[in-house]
Amino acid sequence: MEQFFKRFARGELRLGRIEAFSDGVFAIVVTLLVLDLHVPSLGDHAKNPAELGRQLLALLPQFLSWIISFVIVCKFWLNHHHLLGLARHANYAMVWLNSIFLMFQSFVPFPTALMGQYPANPLAVSLFGAVMALNTVLFIALDAYIRRNLLKPEFIGSQVPHGITKAFVGPAGYLLGAGLAWVNPWLSFLCYLITPWFYITPPAAAPIESQA
Numbered sequence: 001m002e003q004f005f006k007r008f009a010r011g012e013l014r015l016g017r018i019e020a021f022s023d024g025v026f027a028i029v030v031t032l033l034v035l036d037l038h039v040p041s042l043g044d045h046a047k048n049p050a051e052l053g054r055q056l057l058a059l060l061p062q063f064l065s066w067i068i069s070f071v072i073v074c075k076f077w078l079n080h081h082h083l084l085g086l087a088r089h090a091n092y093a094m095v096w097l098n099s100i101f102l103m104f105q106s107f108v109p110f111p112t113a114l115m116g117q118y119p120a121n122p123l124a125v126s127l128f129g130a131v132m133a134l135n136t137v138l139f140i141a142l143d144a145y146i147r148r149n150l151l152k153p154e155f156i157g158s159q160v161p162h163g164i165t166k167a168f169v170g171p172a173g174y175l176l177g178a179g180l181a182w183v184n185p186w187l188s189f190l191c192y193l194i195t196p197w198f199y200i201t202p203p204a205a206a207p208i209e210s211q212a
Contacts, residue, residue, distance in 0.1 A: 013095060014089070015090055018084065018090055023077075025105060029105055029108055030073055033070055034070075036062065036112065040055035040059065065113075068193050071196050076105065086147070086152060087150040089150065091150065093149075094142070097138075097141060097142045098142055101135070108135070111132075115128040119186075123181075125181035125189075126178035126181035129176075129191075133170075133171040134171075136171045136174065137171050169195075170195060170198065170199060174195055176191055177191035177192045
């Protein structure tokens with residue numbers, strides 16, 4: 001078993017292809033998010049502005065879920081880009097951790113569509129929070145592995161203190177939103193909207209020689 005796990009620490013793979021593959025997945029995810037927004041069908045009321053306004057208002061939960069997910073995915077992409085910039089190279093363990101993270105990123109459109117379609121259903125709204133919490137934990141695992149095993153020498157010792165611990169504010173926020181869904185789903189929407197803004201930019205990490 002020990003030999004099996006040692007195999008994952010092997011390899012000095014180029015980061016370029018990993019970044020390209022990751023960017024492709026992120027691009028597909030944000031594209032799939034907007035594909036769930038459909039123009040309402042007015043039928044015999046095609047010229048009635050009031051009817052169109054009513055149906056657009058009914059689509060508000062779908063618009064909100066799209067906005068929330070788009071912000072979250074973009075936040076993940078920005079932090080992921082920053083994180084790979086800290087690595088000196090990739091190994092098999094990093095590739096698989098990254099792939100598992102991307103697998104669950106590709107799942108994001110499903111709970112987004114589910115929450116938008118059934119905004120008053122606590123199970124649908126709480127599932128969204130659970131998926132986002134899991135995605136955040138997977139990113140934290142990737143982050144921790146790179147920082148402990150693959151960090152560029154110039155970044156060693158320059159990281160934010162307790163950065164990994166602080167990162168768990170994200171899963172906590174999404175799980176809080178999942179719990180609030182059983183009290184008031186609109187509180188969950190608010191919680192999901194606020195949580196990603198804590199990580200809208202990556203934490204500062206400068207090479208040691210550039211620090212004042």
